[in-house]
Amino acid sequence: MSTPEQHPIAILARRVAFRAASALFVLWGTITVTFMVLAVLPGDRATILLNITSGQVIERTPEELAPINALYGFDLPLWQQYLHYFWQLLHADFGFSFELQRPVAHIIGGQLLPTFTLAIAALLLAWLIAIPWTLFTAGRSRRLGAFGSAVETVMAGLPQYWIGILLLIVFAIGLRWFPVVGGSRFSGTVLPAVTLAIPLAGFIGQTIRDEFERGMQEPFVLSARARGMSLAGVRARHVLRHALIPAITLSGWAIGNLLSGAVLVEAVFARPGLGSVLVNAVSNKDFALVSGIVILISFLYITINLVVDLLYLLADPRLRGQS
Template sequence: MSVLSTIDEPAVITSAVSTPRPAFTLLRTILYRFASALFVLWGTVTITFLVLTTLPGDRATILLNITSGQAIERTPEELAPINALYGFDRPVLEQYVHYVLGLLRGDLGLSYELQRPVLSIIAEQIAPTFTLAVSALVLAWAFTVPWTLLTAGRGRRIGSVGSATETIMAGLPQYWVGILLLIVFAVQFRWFPVIGGTGFAGTVLPTITLAIPLAGFLGQSIRSEFDRTMHEPFVLSARARGMSRAGVRARHVLRHALIPGITLSGWAIGHLLSGTVLVETVFARPGLGSVLVNAVSNKDFALVSGILILNSFLYVVINLIVDMIYLTVDPRLRSAT
């Protein structure tokens, strides 16, 4: 055995042992993101419980007043059965454990006003809201990608027009856009119904209302990354190999520029789910938005907390999916954690 082989062999073994395999690195990253998502959900549930237990006013009194329709003072004799039934008289820690265990079983509690399980109320209304949010996200992307390819990285004048358009779109208030679309296309032109429904015609205007500001935010985040990527060495290399300028922009530059937009999409879903409150009110559209408004006005804390927890759950799950897409688009990020 030569001296050279004696020296090099342990180094090769050490390098092979110390360098993690790509599959292991990806699995570790996925587990880390999953653990972070669970921690966020636990924090949301805990904060929601603390808010419910520390709100001013007695929960049993509020429940009785909602049920009877009379806002009056209640005697201890009247409150005792309610406190025993809902566990309001138990220690806070015991209430917290019971609350968390109920959530793990899918029990979001009982609506104070409707006297129905919160989960069943949400199940009836989540489809229109989720459909509206997803449609708005798809429409925003459908506008953003062609607009970025058309205006980004094409000189200062065209880039300024594209950036100014995105800034204006991002700054438009959703309720103002909704009212304007309603007046023009529903009242004057009568192309769409004034009172929105769950059908295609009743979904078009609410979808556009949510998609316009979101497209502005997505365009701003993608444009800056697109302009930066245009100066990367691999762009010059691709052009030197004979690829057309349009091909480089669409196949290489756009892929890197989409990463901030993909990350922003996770936030966008949570924003859209909360933004539907105003849009569903403007268009008189069924969904979680109108249910949440009624629950807040009637102090139906069980229903409000159930909707908030569900929104948080969807937000975390979608962000987890976005993280996985993020790692697929740019494999270099798999070793970031």
């Protein structure tokens, strides 16, 4: 007995719901792991809190710690602390930073824009590097293709920390084209963006190249050439358009990678943003601020990947019609 064919809209709605549920599950797992890691770290949280507020690193008596443990629930069972922590996050309450004496949400809100600006600038720059390089080297002679692929492999494998220091020495200290201490202005964003963009351009270039060279073997290339279209036009208008789809999907992962990579790069260039805040929070054992930044970056990473995945699903008719 045959089953009635499902409507494409119903299939699409089911796939969207599945991906959204998967994203929520990953986010829940991230929150849980973050809480457990911070809960089992060595050091008594009440002692750390008292030492931060008093400015003295000394041993604390149980009588001193008891009010703090009771006030913040440190003496509750771990599962109750977890439920309280999760309930706070549901209400966008990331806690209070005792080191900076401000709510964590306010601290993150003040530093999010420079970090996000840096990540977007690096992503755009990586695309501006990858696409012309692919058009110039892919689908041509074997030697040129091998050279282009080798350059992309080297770029993808370069450590961001090493790139940042090298650019800082050459262009900031040596040539003095850019400031040594980065800022939120354009001049202070160039070198950090280049640092993040170079390895990402290698990854994007490799992804585009594989699809580009496969597309050059497709029948539509001969059809377009038979209609009188130039080879350059076929490469740019037809082959490249098909080759960009996997790289666009890769951009969702890239944003999350850039946000986490910005932590290191901002520290190298002394640039404002979540990176410097996170480094100081870790060194000062500001657990609320650390967990807030980690969860926020995870949330942005998961959300951006979900949006890109759904756009890819909506744009590709082959996926829309599959059950």
